[in-house]
Amino acid sequence: MVCSRCKMVVKAVFESMGIIPISVELGEVELKNDIQENQKTELLKNLRAVGFDLIDDRKSKTIDKIKTLIIDLVQNKNNDLKTNLSEFLFQHLHQDYNTLSNLFSEVENTTIEKYFINQKIEKVKELIMYDELSLSQIAYSLNYSSVSHLSNQFKKVTGFSPTHFKNIKTIKRKQIEDL
Incomplete structure (x- = not known):
């Protein structure tokens, strides 16, 4: 999710299924309770119908967080970067930049810097x-x-x-x- 309209659409999908999210942020939805497997399947189908997907595994979540942070930085904060990008990502994700960089390159076939x-x-x-x-x-x-x-x-x-x-x-x- 990269904009407020994306967040609205995702929230509407959850609510249409009777699942009321606590919060919907860029790339992340927080729920009060876990959802059942049959709800998850239906949710995935409904999200894909509007161009979104569920991310469950740790690697994908980390990649998504990196992308979300970079998109938010460029699109919404006018790149108000007080440190370098590696320090920025470390501050937000609390993971070594080399680890993040290797993971990102492995999964996305490009570097964080190029992205x-x-x-x-x-x-x-x-x-x-x-x-x-x-x-x-x-x-x-x-x-x-x-x-x-x-x-x-x-x-x-x-x-x-x-x-x-x-x-x-x-x-x-x-x-x-x-x-």
Whole structure:
């Protein structure tokens, strides 16, 4: 789940089954009581019908938490990162970064850093399309050291300069879950 609408949809699925969640957050639903196996099967079917899935195993939960933290950081906190990404993840997950990095790479076939960069570039695309901020304002808001750094990273990931991307506007942004 990556937005408030996602949380609303997931909450509605639970409630439609008579399961009232205590809280629904990005990537996590807290329930007062455990659910029975037949409810879990029905819940899984209902969640998949609206594009979601249940995550039960520890590895998948950890990967999901990493993704959720990164998406939340980029999308909602304007990348207000006071430390480096590895320290940020350690502070939130209380696990060694090397362990997290190895697990993420093994399961996702990409590094945490590349995933983070792809999230930032998608945010840059979004902000370019809105055409409300200058490139230097975008670079600053996403914690890039300079416009040049943002431009180089943008071109490396997309194959286009930010200016060229802005001019063609026909390139569709990717869905967050497709990154």
